[in-house]
Amino acid sequence: MSTAPKLTPNLTPEPQDRPRKSGPGPIPLIAIVGPTASGKSSLGASLARKFGGEVLACDSTQVYRGFDIGTAKPLPEERAGIPHHLLDLVDASFAFTAGEYRVRAIAVLEDLSRRSRLPILTVGTGLYLRALLEGLSDAPARSEQLRARLEAGADTHSLEYLHRVLRRLDPEAATRIGSRDRPKMIRAIEVCLLTGRPLSEVHQAGRTRLEGYAPIKIGLQPPRAALYARIERRVQTMLDRGWLEEVAGLSRSGISQDAKPFDFIGYSELRAHLEGTVTLAAATKAISQATRRYAKRQVTWFRKEPLVHWLPGFGDDPAITTYAEQLVTGHLHSSATI
């Protein structure tokens, strides 16, 4: 695991394998945010190599075992010998959540801290990063039984019914949550019923932030047109790597047909194609479109993320990599001197 000597910026880091000084100061934590296909994994691996770090995926789909190609898990060669965490955590039948992610991520962070490794998060799922850094309110986890009842109520009555229930339980939340936003209404009602308090009140009680870490956020912001072009190419690459076969294999592996990961972008389209309802060309086009829309939503989310150092390009662009390295070096120095 030698450090690559290339591209060394003006600020030369001294100890490349020690992300922090031993002592009580906050531990640096790098978070790379950006839309899908912007090169987060690539940048993550090269920063890890350079600064003695390990990669933590922060992605709601990559936690699922078996769903590899379509969720763009880094390939072995892309991982370049760097340990990658928080991938392949659960089976397809498991309903993974932001709360679950937080618990698992903190465990990994503690492990890295003990071993003095720099944690580097590659963040596709903004909510998960927020859940980790800012914490979640002290609200109960989801309750499948309660949800089943609410879903049934919504089915027999209407979505309006759910909104009426929510208005009664928590008028404030009802003004924030649209009357057609089924998942958010259900979550809000769930919390109200489980805690006996309005969701708004539960939220007001505050969150439990992650303590002891100094996040350095790096944002990848390639031009929109270039990103969209790359998305299109990547979809094709994934197919060339056998994505369709992966989906076919998963389909007949006994996993419940309505397991959550089958709804991920691409998996639903490719299953439709395997069932013969759409041509591969049509499915491919639909996948690109869905991915573009997803990228757009990520951009919207990350724009609001505070204190991000935005870099105007792809994470595998050498110029961007160099710039990111300088950025990290600067931060590590300044935090070391404090």
Place this chain on the structure above:
RNA sequence: GGACGGGUGGGUGAGUGGCUAAAACCAGCAGACUGUAAAUCUGCCGCUCCUUGCGGGCUACGGAGGUUCGAAUCCUCCCCCGUCCA
């Protein structure tokens, strides 16, 4: 050459005389989102002006004319596309 069918805003496509800058859907843009988040939801979406208003002006339903107080919608001719007959 003849007979039908059709040409609508970036795309698909509704609309058969006024309520139509023109349904709906898609794409696009912008936004929201504290436990399913690759989910879900919201707004905008011809151009333009301002006193930003259920405001004004302009342009628009293949082209040119016409009928009408009023036309994407009716009539005439022309152009193009599809199917069928020769």
